[in-house]
Amino acid sequence: MNDTTAGRFTGRTIIVTGAGSGIGRATAIRIAHEGGRVVATDVVGERLDALRDELGATGLETVVGDVAAADTIDAVLAAAGDRVDGLANVAGIMDAFLPPSEIDDATWDRVFSVNVTGPMRLTRAVLPLMIAAGRGAVVNVASEAALRGSAAGAAYTASKHAIAGFTKSVAFFHGPQGVRANAVAPGAVATNIEAPMRSEYAAGRVGPLMQVAIPPVAQPEQLAAAITWLLSDDSANVNGVVLPSDGGWSVV
Incomplete structure (x- = not known):
């Protein structure tokens, strides 16, 4: 990786x-290549095994589990130990583009559980360590759906607006204590996230807009570059920002 910054996360x-796939995996790899110790979590254990095969055991801890589950968060904190310098909340799921008239309770609850409640709980868990240290950085992955209503279904759109608001709240309340919180808002990215369109109405409403408005699909490494910048001291004066990394979609 010739675009990394050597030693940026040392110590x-x-x-x-x-962290087992897509943006999370690319982020974990970049942090490790820049000298950081990574605590990587994913719901699929085989993906973490593959990550370990690539990075080796040095500087890598892995935790298998659902990020929205309390026992997973406990295991992540135990693996991290008494110091957490940064948190990248990357895990997320889609909502099959279901519009408000078709959204079911199960989809709504699951999307919010993974996209909002999990990041909130994990952020809440690491904040005492960051506050005690007087420094720390949280980066949440929002979406173009946090900036508009035409990028996904009702649950995903609402969840990404919520994570953008949560990000700003963390920045406001804990910025004076040395904690920065920012978010990136990707557009289309080549990842393993499943994004079927189960609504005929949504296909007719959203499909034509996407065909003409979405820039080329980004690679996960491009998002990892933005996330690691926000995690690092290179962005020391940036707090409470929702940063589009979408090839210009947000200006259309």
Whole structure:
């Protein structure tokens, strides 16, 4: 990886969720290549095994589990130890583009559980360590759906608006205590996240807009570059920002 910054995370422990694939995996790899100790979590154990095969055991701790579950969060904190310098909340799921008239309770609850409640609980868990240290960085993965109503279904759109608001709340309340919180808002990215369109109405409403408005699909490494920048001291004066990394979609 010739675009990394050598030693940027040396001596630092960074938690990365959704680290088994896509943006999370690219983020974990970049942090490790830049000298950081990574606590990587994912719901699929085989993905973490593959990550360990690539990075080796040095500087990598892995935790298998659902990021929204309390026992997973406990295991992540135990693996991190008494120091957490950064948290990248990357794990997320889609909502089959179901519009408000078709959204079911199970989809709504699950999307909010993974996209909002999990990041909130993990952020809440690491904040005491960051506050005690007088420094720390939280980066949440929002979405173009946090900026508009035409990028996904009702649950995903609402969840990403919520994570953007939560990010700003963390920045406001805990910025004076040395904690920065920012978010990235990706557009289309080549990841393993499942994004079927189960609504005929949504296909007719959203499909034509996406065909003309979405820039080329980004690679996970491009998002990892933005996330690691926000986690690092290179962005020391940036707090409470929702940063589009979408190839210009947000200006259309």
